[in-house]
Amino acid sequence: MTISNRINALAEEARGWRHHIHQHPELRFEEVGTAAFVAEKLRGFGLEVREGLGRTGVVGLLTGEGAERARMIGLRADMDALPINEVNDLAYRSKHENVMHACGHDGHTAMLLGAAAYLAENRDFDGQLCFIFQPAEEGGFGAKAMIDDGLFEHYACDEVYGLHNMPGIPPGHFGIRPGAQMASSDYWDITVEGRGGHAAWPHSCVDPVIAAGQLVQSFQSIVSRTLDPLTTGVLSITMLHAGDTHNVIPQRATLGGTVRALSEETRRMIHRRMAEICAGTEKALGVTITLDYREGYPPTWNDAAATEGAAAAAAAVAGADKVDPDTRPVMGSEDFSYMLLEKPGAYIFLGNGNSADLHNPGYDFNDDALEVGISYWVQLARDRLAAG
Ligand SMILES: [Zn+2]
Ligand SMILES: [Zn+2]
Structure with a gap:
């Protein structure tokens, strides 16, 4: 030295x-x-x-x-x-x-x-x-x-x-x-708005819990199926909240988490796919989904x-x-x-x-x-x- x-x-x-x-x-x-x-x-x-x-x-x-x-x-x-x-x-x-x-x-x-x-x-x-x-x-x-x-x-x-x-x-x-x-670090929050009601009459409600569950599942396909396996990205869902009693379908569910990526391209792709999955889930399940995606450090x-x-x-x-x-x-x-x-x-x-x-x-x-x-x-x- x-x-x-x-x-x-x-x-x-x-x-x-x-x-x-x-x-x-x-x-x-x-x-x-x-x-x-x-x-x-x-x-x-x-x-x-x-x-x-x-x-x-x-x-x-x-x-x-x-x-x-x-x-x-x-x-x-x-x-x-x-x-x-x-x-x-x-x-x-x-x-x-x-x-x-x-x-x-x-x-x-x-x-x-x-x-x-x-x-x-x-x-x-x-x-x-x-x-x-x-x-x-x-x-x-x-x-x-x-x-x-x-x-x-x-x-x-x-x-x-x-x-x-x-x-x-x-x-x-x-x-x-x-x-x-x-990596880049971004943070996001999602609100799934349904129509709450009696848990015994699901047909007259729009259940945000099912939609939130679908989002959790579908988001897993972004890194595993859309991202090139030789590139790196992370999508972690760290918060999931809905309802507060047994016999009520809640009005809304919320999710939140973070996205990490080693390139701007991957970062944009994950954000875009999240938005597309939200739009598709809205249509499929009749809920209203708001994605608040906030960019942190590149x-x-x-x-x-x-x-x-x-x-x-x-x-x-x-x-x-x-x-x-x-x-x-x-x-x-x-x-x-x-x-x-x-x-x-x-x-x-x-x-x-x-x-x-x-x-x-x-x-x-x-x-x-x-x-x-x-x-x-x-x-x-x-x-x-x-x-x-
Ligand atoms: Zn530090
Ligand atoms: Zn430091």
Whole structure:
């Protein structure tokens, strides 16, 4: 591992920053203290800082000493925590009841700060680096909020990169792949409106329970029969409610769930087939069906050339044998996808070792990953400024 002594020392400092952030977690768009902490650090390193972009987002701009090339590379971390009560018995356990850094965004923020500190001390590069600290990754569309607030108008990044820790991958190891690294996530609710009445006179009612049952069955054919078996999609029905007593056919039934897909094409297809099945069931059974389909984050799509660059930077830092360039995609989602819709770039997994799963109350970011994470950012920043 070719990690300089300075990065080693910075990783030690970053551990302290990480524990501070972990102790003071904040929910989406409430990252006021975290954002102030980040902004103060960045200013201290000598970066040009903008606060309040996308409500609680922070950007630090760093200009290299060389003037030969004018490329700008964006590096992004997320800052928000989750509404989970931490069960860990740690010296730096969350001080906020029912709020916890259970996704490791404390580690992401600390690593990117470490990289900013190092690169600010070693400005022997051409071009500019844009350190993006976004709010509200956990279901709050924080990346989109920053983009809508002019992120890429203020900072004309040529490429943008993200990173997420991943339990199950050994610390010091990386995983990445070109194309879809994470899925889209959409949510839907259905109301089946029938005509309620006495359960002994079904012929004078329109039974929404039968229609709801039919929908549950028919939806199973979408992934199993319409989707190409070599592509990936998920349609989960997670809620089903109707009626509240034995002798009444209810007036309505409701269903809800989620759709995940690794491509826009699959995502559109599942939505379209759901709508068609609803329309067919309406006709067949005489009920009225309303489908409320809400799009969440799009698939996280890694640009091929940027992915190669990211994998090369990871290999330079960790060794090629510790980088999986064809890692399995994950059916969870990530709002960094919005930045990748605007700019070419890539999103990489960094091993968190044998920790509890993401979003588990026993999860904790693995501090052993700080040094390699900081080194990755530094290597990537230099490589990508010199590329293209
Ligand atoms: Zn998360
Ligand atoms: Zn996360």
